[in-house]
Amino acid sequence: MKKMSYIAGLVIALIAGIALSAAYFSNFGNNKPPKKIIKKMVMPVKKGVFVSSRQRQLYGITVGTVKYRKISRIIKSIGELTTAEPLIKKISLRYSGYITKLYANKPGMKIFAGEKLFKIYSPSIFNAEKNLFLAYKNYKNAKKTNYKFNISESKRYYRAAEKRLELYGGISGSQINEIKKGIYVKSDIAIYSDMSGILLKKYVYSGQHFTRGQTLFKIAGLNKLWMNAWIYQNDLKFIRKNSGVSVEFSAYPGRIFNGRVSFVYPYLKSRARITEARIVFNNRKGLLQPGMFGNVKFVIKPQRQLSVKASSVLWTGTKPLVFIYGGKGYFVPEHVVLGKRWGNYYPVINGLRAGEKVVTSGTFLISSDANLKQSVNSMAGMPGM
Incomplete structure (x- = not known):
């Protein structure tokens, strides 16, 4: 970029030199170029850059108004x-035991609610099952005696045994009902999933011992x-x-x-x-x-915000520049403070007011013309010119 800027500067200076040389030799014998040439080429500092109507048509220069617009971002x-994270669940049990059989054995496999995950044997669960079965059996026998004290006491023990098994977790209500009837008192029990998802990771293998609170599986819902x-x-x-x-x-x-x-x-x-x-x-x-x-x-x-078209902005290094139309063919350069570009517009933070007219196309050509005139202006004051 620096090389290109340097070459562009040399080209502009060369063009200016040729123009001045032509003017000088056309008025050979004078130390200064004709006043008409100087007046035409030098940029007036106060009024800005003058561009004739013919040049505006040739350059395709258009002017627009700075105003408030609704800018969509x-x-x-x-x-x-x-x-x-709320749909990730770690499967663990409140007792220790052994994995007797794995059904969910492939990470990534789909798991459905109510599906068997694994079977376990736990002395704690086995004893709790037997206690529930016996307590419920005693309760039924007590009801046959019609003795209120025996009925209430046996019912209390039966409810306590049932609650204890529920608190262990991992055993469904239907399994507990089968235990009470004597159908399901077994050494190993099946553990079912209470959610649908995928098996993210398994931490146990068939035959492995597990401890209370140990993470056995991690399942995630994908809904x-x-x-x-x-x-x-x-x-x-x-x-x-x-x-x-x-x-x-x-x-x-x-x-x-x-x-x-x-x-x-x-x-x-x-x-x-x-x-x-x-x-x-x-x-x-x-x-x-x-x-x-x-x-x-x-x-x-x-949002409604004061904005200017992106085509109006000329980036000179880090400072954005726009040309304000001052009337009668003059365009005044002005540095502005802009926000982040949204679509075809820049939000105006400082430097422009609503209603001002700025160049919307041909900004670069005006800037190039201004640079050329500045070069000529600086050379016109040199000795011998």
């Missing part, structure tokens, strides 16, 4: 789908998924909870999946200077899978 990002999308700190003020989001995945080109922002993390990552927004998707059809990357668009509600 779209913030683009990327994100990765993950399992929703809802989370996506963590990156947000730069400049865009944080526009992202709010419940903001609408549209995402496109490469697995489904042309198809848009809509979601909602449920949470914006209240801190930035120190190195990248970004934060993340959590987006929730309904996935009842099961089309989406954890680990998918998607192109995210945050749709921000339109």
